[in-house]
Amino acid sequence: MILRSLVVLLVCLNLGVGLWWSLRRDPAPPPPPAVEAGTGSLVLLGEAEAPPAPDDAEVGAVPVPVADAPVCLSLGPFATPADLRAAMNAMTPHVGRIQFREVPATELRGYRVYLPAAGSREAALATARQLAARGVRDYYVVTAGAQENTVSLGLFRDLGNAEKRRDELMAQGFQAVLEPRTEDAAQWWIDLAAERGFDWRALLPGRTELEERPVDCT
Structure with missing residues (x-):
């Protein structure tokens, strides 16, 4: 009889605890503290590092x-x-x-000195051999593009240096041309x-x- 009474008591206690947990609610979090006048509010890091509006750059x-x-x-x-x-x-x-x-x-990007285009690649190469025979250095035959078959004699930033190069080649009998380089x-x-x-x-x-x-x- 006593054992039965204890069992009944334990069952009642468990039912009471379960009912208490089912009715329990977490307390609401306290409201954030008021910000005093003149005190800056918190700003997210992403907001603080955001770039200025386009109008700010005008x-x-x-x-x-x-x-x-x-x-x-x-x-x-x-x-x-x-x-x-x-x-x-x-x-x-x-x-x-x-x-x-x-x-x-x-x-203006500088100046170019060159020999006008020959009638063919073979003719341009023949002119290049003449330059080499007379001791001229720093030249090359252009093989493609708008300046094909010309013989480049140098690119210069300074006009005076370009004029000197042209005059040296003309003194040796070559019809050197000087022209500005533009873009x-x-x-x-x-x-x-x-x-x-x-x-x-x-x-x-x-x-x-x-x-x-x-x-x-x-």
Whole structure:
């Protein structure tokens, strides 16, 4: 009888514990502490390292109002976007209107001295043998492309050195040709409207290579 009573008691205790666990709820987490005025909030590392918006990289200064009778100029050429941006940043706060434009250009890369193309590869090689017989060095026969069958006599950065090479070959009876080496490039110009007497040179010191061209203000 006593054993049966103990079993019944244990069963009741287990049922009570199970009911207590089923009704139990975890307490809600405490609210985050209030941030006092003047105290910065937490920022995720990814947010802190995010790059600035594209607009932040543009010219931020606001131009002054356009004068009633402005002077309008085109300044350039600027060879690189970095030079263009620096000039725009320097002049924008002092002009009434400013913008830039990109134009195609040709950039000088040096000079080439050569003998004109022969009628065939065999003729070009014969000319090369004549050069060697007269002690001329540093040449080669071009075998393909737009300059095929010409005899290259050198590439030069300095015009004076190129002229010297050409003259030496001509003195030996060869019809040497000197021509500039160019390639397509881009240039940028700044168009602006400002009050009369505007001195852009004071804002761009050292840029003596820039040109100033009056343009129509319309």
